[in-house]
Amino acid sequence: MLFSPTNISECVREWDDLEKGYQQMQDTHRLYKQKLEEVTKLQNSCSAAIARQRKKLKELALSLKACKEDQESRLSPKEKDSIAEIEESIKDKTNAFFEMEAFLPKKNGLYLSLVLGNINVTLLNKQAKFAYKDEYEKFKLVLTVILFVFSFMCRFLFSYRVLDALFNFLLVWYYCTLTIRESILISNGSRIKGWWVFHHYVSTFLSGVMLTWPDGALYQMFRNQFLSYNLYQSFVQFLQYYYQSGCLYRLRALGERHNMDLTVEGFQSWMWRGLSFLLPFLFFGHFWQLYNSITLFKMFQLPECKEWQVLMCGCSYMVLFMGNLYTTLRVVYQKYMNNQDKSKLL
Amino acid sequence: MSQVLSEVLEEWKCLEEEYQKLQETHKMYLQKLDEISKLQNNCATSISHERKKLQDTSRFIKKCSKRSSEEDSKALLELELKIKTQEHVFSEMEAFLPKKNGLYLSLVLGNVNVTLFSKQAKFAYKDEYEKFKLCLTIILLLFSFICYFFVSYRFLDAILNFLLVWYYCTLTIRESILITNGSRIKGWWVFHHYISAFLSGVMLTWPDGNLYKMFRNQFLAYSLYQSFVQCLQCYYQSGCLYRLRALGERHNMDLTVEGFQSWMWKGLTFLLPFLFFGHFWQLFNSLTLFKMAQLPDCKEGQVLMCSFCFLILFVGNFFTTVAVVRQKLKSTDQKPKSM
Numbered sequence: 001m002l003f004s005p006t007n008i009s010e011c012v013r014e015w016d017d018l019e020k021g022y023q024q025m026q027d028t029h030r031l032y033k034q035k036l037e038e039v040t041k042l043q044n045s046c047s048a049a050i051a052r053q054r055k056k057l058k059e060l061a062l063s064l065k066a067c068k069e070d071q072e073s074r075l076s077p078k079e080k081d082s083i084a085e086i087e088e089s090i091k092d093k094t095n096a097f098f099e100m101e102a103f104l105p106k107k108n109g110l111y112l113s114l115v116l117g118n119i120n121v122t123l124l125n126k127q128a129k130f131a132y133k134d135e136y137e138k139f140k141l142v143l144t145v146i147l148f149v150f151s152f153m154c155r156f157l158f159s160y161r162v163l164d165a166l167f168n169f170l171l172v173w174y175y176c177t178l179t180i181r182e183s184i185l186i187s188n189g190s191r192i193k194g195w196w197v198f199h200h201y202v203s204t205f206l207s208g209v210m211l212t213w214p215d216g217a218l219y220q221m222f223r224n225q226f227l228s229y230n231l232y233q234s235f236v237q238f239l240q241y242y243y244q245s246g247c248l249y250r251l252r253a254l255g256e257r258h259n260m261d262l263t264v265e266g267f268q269s270w271m272w273r274g275l276s277f278l279l280p281f282l283f284f285g286h287f288w289q290l291y292n293s294i295t296l297f298k299m300f301q302l303p304e305c306k307e308w309q310v311l312m313c314g315c316s317y318m319v320l321f322m323g324n325l326y327t328t329l330r331v332v333y334q335k336y337m338n339n340q341d342k343s344k345l346l
Numbered sequence: 347m348s349q350v351l352s353e354v355l356e357e358w359k360c361l362e363e364e365y366q367k368l369q370e371t372h373k374m375y376l377q378k379l380d381e382i383s384k385l386q387n388n389c390a391t392s393i394s395h396e397r398k399k400l401q402d403t404s405r406f407i408k409k410c411s412k413r414s415s416e417e418d419s420k421a422l423l424e425l426e427l428k429i430k431t432q433e434h435v436f437s438e439m440e441a442f443l444p445k446k447n448g449l450y451l452s453l454v455l456g457n458v459n460v461t462l463f464s465k466q467a468k469f470a471y472k473d474e475y476e477k478f479k480l481c482l483t484i485i486l487l488l489f490s491f492i493c494y495f496f497v498s499y500r501f502l503d504a505i506l507n508f509l510l511v512w513y514y515c516t517l518t519i520r521e522s523i524l525i526t527n528g529s530r531i532k533g534w535w536v537f538h539h540y541i542s543a544f545l546s547g548v549m550l551t552w553p554d555g556n557l558y559k560m561f562r563n564q565f566l567a568y569s570l571y572q573s574f575v576q577c578l579q580c581y582y583q584s585g586c587l588y589r590l591r592a593l594g595e596r597h598n599m600d601l602t603v604e605g606f607q608s609w610m611w612k613g614l615t616f617l618l619p620f621l622f623f624g625h626f627w628q629l630f631n632s633l634t635l636f637k638m639a640q641l642p643d644c645k646e647g648q649v650l651m652c653s654f655c656f657l658i659l660f661v662g663n664f665f666t667t668v669a670v671v672r673q674k675l676k677s678t679d680q681k682p683k684s685m
Contacts, residue, residue: 008410008418011403015425018399022432025392029439032385036442036463039382042375049368056361060354067350079351086358093365100372103379115516117474118467119523121458124379128457135456162647165551177454184458212504214553308501 047104050097057090102129102189112183121184129188136181137263141241143174148234155227161215164223171207171230175200185262195327196264199320206316213309218299222310225295229288236281240264243275267328272335279328286324293317390443393436400436404429441468441528451522460523468527468599475520476602480580482513487573494566500554503562506569507550514543529599534666538604538659545655552648557638561649564634568627575620576604582614606667611674618667625663632656 064083068075075083105120107113112121123129150167179200182192210226213219244263247270251257257270267275267282296314299305403425411422444459446452451460462468489506518539521531549565552558583602586609590596596609606614606621635653638644 008421011406011410012421012425015403015428018396018403019428021396022435025389025396025439026435028385028392029389029442032382032389033442035378035382035385039375039378040464042371042378046368046372046375049364049371053361053364053368056357060357060361063350063354063357067348067354070350074348075351082355083351086354100368103372103376115519116455116523117478117520118471119458119460119462123458125383132457139456169547180454181456184455208508212550214555216553 043104061090121187123188144234144237151227151230168207168211172204175204195323202319209309209312236285247275267331286321289317289321386443460526462527483573483576490566490569507546510546511543514539534662535603548648548651575624586614606670625660628656628660
């Protein structure tokens with residue numbers, strides 16, 4: 001209906017029609033607010049029921065354990081079977097609770113509470129969660145490309161402390177924003193392993209310390225190595241993103257991975273299917289971190305070293321190297337053990 | 347079968363029944379979520395549709411009012427009033443519908459919905475923001491006190507500056523969320539947090555040296571004073587806002603700010619001299635840094651940049667506060683005329 005009155009009385013008449021429409025809208029809105037209240041009540045009752053069930057399940061599991069230990073020899077096979085069944089069922093229920101809670105609002109963890117306050121960050125339907133995860137991946141990709149171009153310029157084209165400071169600020173902001181978004185993803189059911197989140201905090205700290213390092217002889221000594229390292233890291237992260245997202249897409253379609261699994265900066269168990277070629281690149285990056293750490297420790301021993309940043313950065317790179325290497329080696333070790341088991345069965 | 351085991355099996359049966367009920371409730375919940383999301387889309391599209399029509403009507407009325415008769419004018423005025431009321435109703439409706447985040451929130455958070463869907467939740471969030479400000483202001487007060495009177499390490503200064511940057515960035519995030527939820531925070535008070543974050547960032551990169559040491563004590567004393575005034579502001583403003591809200595004279599989502607606002611004439615006038623002193627301290631910082639930039643041994647770009655930032659802060663703060671004073675003087679001038 002086009003609103004194009006030609007005189008005032010027509011206008012008034014059309015307005016009266018519009019007002020009827022507004023009444024309807026207000027009724028819909030009232031219905032909406034009512035449903036909001038109902039939904040809030042359901043949310044509270046679901047959350048309370050889940051908490052209650054969890055508690056009782058824990059107690060039950062303990063009593064079952066006590067039962068098994070007490071009367072190991074005196075249990076009939078039927079009783080043993082039913083105990084095993086119940087224990088399986090408890091595990092399944094715990095997983096089901098985790099899935100259910102992905103759609104219920106929950107209190108934010110410490111980090112999100114500090115930064116955002118009490119906003120509920122749970123996205124309440126599967127498409128929204130998936131769209132948020134996609135957006136996170138895109139954000140990582142865009143920023144990685146920007147950081148690559150920036151470090152390229154700083155390494156090969158310009159050499160101003162101001163540009164370096166801007167680059168470091170960008171790094172700090174990037175890692176902080178990643179930590180915020182990852183906390184939101186974890187609230188929404190993504191299972192990101194501890195080290196990959198923690199290593200963003202360490203990277204933020206490291207970039208922050210680099211930021212405060214005053215321009216001087218020692219800074220100039222380390223600068224080029226640092227920029228080349230960043231160039232390489234951005235390149236590898238780009239590779240990771242590109243190949244991991246393709247692989248994840250395929251595995252999700254085959255139903256072998258969870259919808260909320262993300263691309264990460266390391267090597268994960270599912271990546272053996274076609275992404276093993278990434279491993280050498282990753283190990284090279286880890287050992288570059290070790291090399292940075294050793295360079296900084298050597299610089300710290302020099303007589304003219306007065307800056308505390310040198311030692312602090314050295315320690316940070318060491319922490320990054322050890323964490324990354326350990327986590328990646330564990331994945332390789334697990335694969336090796338799996339292969340051993342397989343060959344034993346054959 | 348043993349006693350314990352049969353008890354366990356009984357308990358398990360009860361739990362299974364409860365679990366079934368839980369699954370059904372959860373299914374119903376997911377269904378209602380779907381219904382709500384449909385209603386939200388419905389409401390949002392009809393509001394934007396109707397708003398367009400409202401704007402067309404408003405334009406038509408403006409055209410007509412230029413060449414209308416006496417009684418027509420009355421009808422037109424009535425219509426205009428109705429349109430304004432309806433616009434207001436639409437805004438109120440939209441306060442409870444999810445909306446797309448602005449640029450800043452999209453960059454930092456992505457597409458999470460930050461609209462709180464009930465008045466109590468909005469109010470609680472605002473209260474939490476005030477508490478956060480008060481808490482961090484006290485921490486910054488203590489920290490700058492320690493750095494000024496007790497220890498003098500560049501390392502501690504760096505931590506203070508990082509804390510300042512983090513504090514101002516977090517404030518900007520929370521304020522963006524509050525604005526999305528209906529708080530009316532005036533442009534300058536938000537913008538000046540961005541400038542303060544930038545200023546603290548530049549202070550962070552200033553290397554330790556003679557010029558830094560020259561300015562350090564003045565900067566720490568200034569931070570000390572600012573934290574103190576902000577504590578005063580939070581304390582007195584929240585008491586005053588509480589009273590005014592109870593009297594229905596202020597909107598529920600009004601916040602305490604770092605400046606002087608029109609409602610503060612009712613009892614908070616004593617804060618004005620403290621505020622003006624703070625503004626002029628910013629000018630003094632700016633002039634000191636500008637003089638330092640003229641020195642022959644000044645090689646740091648941070649000096650001029652900080653001077654510039656302090657100048658912007660002074661100009662913005664001073665003129666915003668003076669505007670409030672001028673408005674008050676104008677309205678007191680008009681009162682005796684009408685009496």
